[in-house]
Amino acid sequence: MSDDPLPPSSPTPAPGRPTVRTAAVIPAAGRGVRLGPGAPKALRALGGTPMLVHAVRAMADSRAVSLVVVVAPPDGAGEVKSLLDTHALPERTDVLVVPGGESRQQSVKLGLDALPEGYDIVLVHDAARPLVPVDTVDAVIEAVRDGAPAVVPALPLADTVKQVEPAATPGEPEPVVATPDRSRLRAVQTPQGFDRATLVRAHETVTDDVTDDASMVEQLGLTVVTVPGHEEAFKVTRPLDLVLAEAVLARRRLNDGF
DSSP states (O other), X not given: OOOSXXXXXXXXXXXXXXXXXXXXXXXXXXXXXXXXXXXOGGGSEETTEEXXXXXXXXXXXXXXXXXXXXXXXXXXXXXXXXXXXXXXXXXXXXXXXXXOOSSHHHHHHHHHHTOOTTOOEEEEOOTTOTTOOHHHHHHHHHHHXXXXXXXXXXXXXXXXXXXXXXXXXXXXXXXXXEOOOGGGOEEEOSOEEEEHHHHHXXXXXXXXXXXXXXXXXXXXXXXXXXXXXXXXXXXXXXXXXXXXXXXXHHHHHHHHXX
């Protein structure tokens, strides 16, 4: 890791606060069927570069992140490593590629198992969120440094939300049973940040199939806190998301030389 002083926008330890090291785990073993046939979602091109490369760079852009563990498809670790080797990544950040499991939860656990000792904070980031700004990454890290066992970036909801009774047949009308108070709801993004020991305990304890790692920590009875998310940290899931991501990337390159 570079010995250069940290820029003002990066998390800087307060005087007397011990230095902690941060690693990021990126599960990228999914097929991404909602984007249609072709390469796995993480390997789809965005601005001519695979989304996975953008996601790794997004984590490495934080001066606090010194290791990124990419969890590849079970039979594709070699292909992913070769792919990453062909793209420029920040030299101060090490990148490790390991084979994943059959589910996201299994893949994150395998990524955790691959972490060397000495990393106190772990970020878990979706490869399909390639454009998360570094300020969001740093805010998550800083909140964990301040003592939160689990932190998620989140945005208020713009739309009214309805709770429904699911239809027996897909496509049939569904009756509305409640309208939750939107002011108390948040759309959660990644990277999610954790005290390493807490996340390891969650993966060793919680066996339910979950959609994110923060919910596993919730099941331990611990408090998960939010920090402000960012509109550009959206998840690329459907073809329209890819169009939007291309537009955001083009604007960045035009305005910021990204």
